[in-house]
Amino acid sequence: MTRETDVLVIGSGIAGCAAALAAAREGADVLVATKATEPEDAATDWAQGGVAVTGSDPEAFRADIRAASDGTADPDAVDVLVSNAREAVADVLVDTLDVPFDGAPPGADVDAYDRGREAAHSESRILHVNAATGSHVLRPFLAHLSERPGVTFLEDAMALDLLTHEGRVHGASVLRDGAVEPTFAGATVLATGGIGACYRTTTNPDGATGDGVAMAAFAGARIADMQYVQFHPTAYPGPDPFLVSEAVRGEGAVLRNAAGERFMPAVHDDAELAPRDVVARAVADERAGGGEVRLDVSPLDPGFETAFPDLADLCADRGIDPADGIPVAPAEHYLCGGVAVDDRGHTTLDRLYAAGECARTGVHGANRLASTSLLEGLVWGLRAGESAAAAGAVEPIETPDPLDRDPGLPDAFADAKYERLRETMESAVGLTRTRSELERARSTLRRLKGEVDAYTRTRVSRSLYELRNAAVCGLLVARAASEAPSAGCHHVVDADDRDAGHGAQYADD
Structure with a gap:
């Protein structure tokens, strides 16, 4: 049909x-x-x-x-x-x-x-x-x-x-x-x-x-x-995670580290209302150096439950008392x-x-x-x-029949590939990146894409094509990141960053 x-x-x-x-x-x-x-x-x-x-x-x-x-x-x-x-x-x-x-x-x-x-x-x-x-x-x-x-x-x-x-x-x-x-x-x-x-x-x-x-x-x-993969600075990191809207900080909530200290004023003049990449890296640094970061909603007037009832319900569902602050951590958010x-x-x-x-x-x-x-x-x-x-009329063309001759793959196949993809992206292509880690990630993701491509040649399923697409995008991100200078949410800490150049990115690597 x-x-x-x-x-x-x-x-x-x-x-x-x-x-x-x-x-x-x-x-x-x-x-x-x-x-x-x-x-x-x-x-x-x-x-x-x-x-x-x-x-x-x-x-x-x-x-x-x-x-x-x-x-x-x-x-x-x-x-x-x-x-x-x-x-x-x-x-x-x-x-x-x-x-x-x-x-x-x-x-x-x-x-x-x-x-x-x-x-x-x-x-x-x-x-x-x-x-x-x-x-x-x-x-x-x-x-x-x-x-x-x-x-x-x-x-x-x-x-x-x-x-x-x-x-x-x-x-x-x-x-x-x-x-x-x-x-x-x-x-x-x-x-x-x-x-x-x-x-x-x-x-x-x-x-x-x-x-x-x-x-x-x-x-x-x-x-x-x-x-340029943006990480949101305030996502609840526990079981059943959820986003804590930036609007909460816009209404006066502040970030505190494990010692209860407000740390953003020392990072940026706009404190909690600094650009997302700045706040996300600061939250990650505090978590790495001292443990949990919490969003203190006590300054809100009216109170948190009144101003943000939907978020208050999410907290209640997970047993979080906003009066104690909401635990937050960065999470991948936007391409x-x-x-x-x-x-x-x-x-x-x-x-x-x-x-x-x-x-x-x-x-x-x-x-x-x-x-x-x-x-x-x-x-x-x-x-x-x-x-x-206004582009023009439909013009059908000849299309090859998809090859779907081999048995379906077990769920464990996709699970294992996704785990490899996500571990690589999380560790090497996250908030802070180094040239050496990006090169290793690029190599790993190139191999992963090749493995998945081999299966899509003879099988057709939603889960397999979704895995293929995610692997391709992971490779595109790693490749682009390894070639581009540090800017915004692409934060490279290597000294050789100043020698890198911009360029367009394509699926073939």
Whole structure:
């Protein structure tokens, strides 16, 4: 069986939903293929902090993004984000979806809502719903699209590979119900999220296996800035971990070490509101030198339970008394690099677009400013979907039948490979890196990718392809990190760092 659609969107987070909405508004028939079977399978549903919007001083917003990026953000991309932020939020999140942002009734003017402040922001500009903004955005978005004519969802469906011919993408092969179906499209939009599966400790959902980045790399698209993997400084590190939103620090919570001392003022002038990479490394250093770090929420007024009831419930579920401070540690959080795109989400391949975390727009540079991920996914998703709708007609091509002749692999196979991948990434490609460790990691990951590739040649399964994609992304990160100078969340401590140079990264190593 084959399928045809004007626009194929792969992924159902905010970027994928925005692309589908924009394409449908242009009159295109849209098929959204997603691995998800429920909203919490997408990283958007996990987003806590909120959505940054442009206030009375757009240049301050631009300056904050550039400063958080360690001066590496693309000024043109930053201008696209800031210039389109208010209109996109008002149009989609407020007027279309009635997201119940705190401080005013749904549908109010954007300026009527409360605005919070988070790390590295010079002013309060973040719209939020308690500390669970993502779920209040994604769920109405999915509901709206499911009722919109011209938009069809294909759930529990994994895109395996892009269908290409002479530099043009014609759709993707999609695995669903045990069968691989060629899905042809006039244009294809990747919106598959991040690479959390590459790390043992992450704030991402389980399905964040880097599928879009890996597929694009195999197809020959340019992949850039993979060395910039952001770690969030405040994740609960115990059993059943969860993210403790940066908004809590924005409201006055402070970090204390095992001796009860507040340590961030000695690290950075902005203390707990320093850029994420700075705070994450400081927390890691304190934990390495003296044990546990806790987030002291006692300065909050109103109290923590009143200001952040959803987070308070998470603490209660795990037996944490916030009055004693919340134990925190860094965790892999966000990929700032990915599939290189222009200001319309177009990749280096004809009729292939990307948006959201899998895309490298240039906005984030070496380190993402808090509460810009949902905004970037929304802005670039809308622009990519609109452009994809005008890309051209469907042109089916001949596709080879996938080889699936060998017996399935036991769960222990993937478990062992993932353990090797995550141990390598956690130890050598984490918060702080050295050139020698990166070279060893690159060698290990090259071998791992080769082993997994050998099995995908004769077997087709979701778990195996997810492992392949995660291994590819791990190798891309290690390769990029070994070649790039230290900046932002790519922190290299070797003396020879000053001799390294920048470069684009591809799947072949």
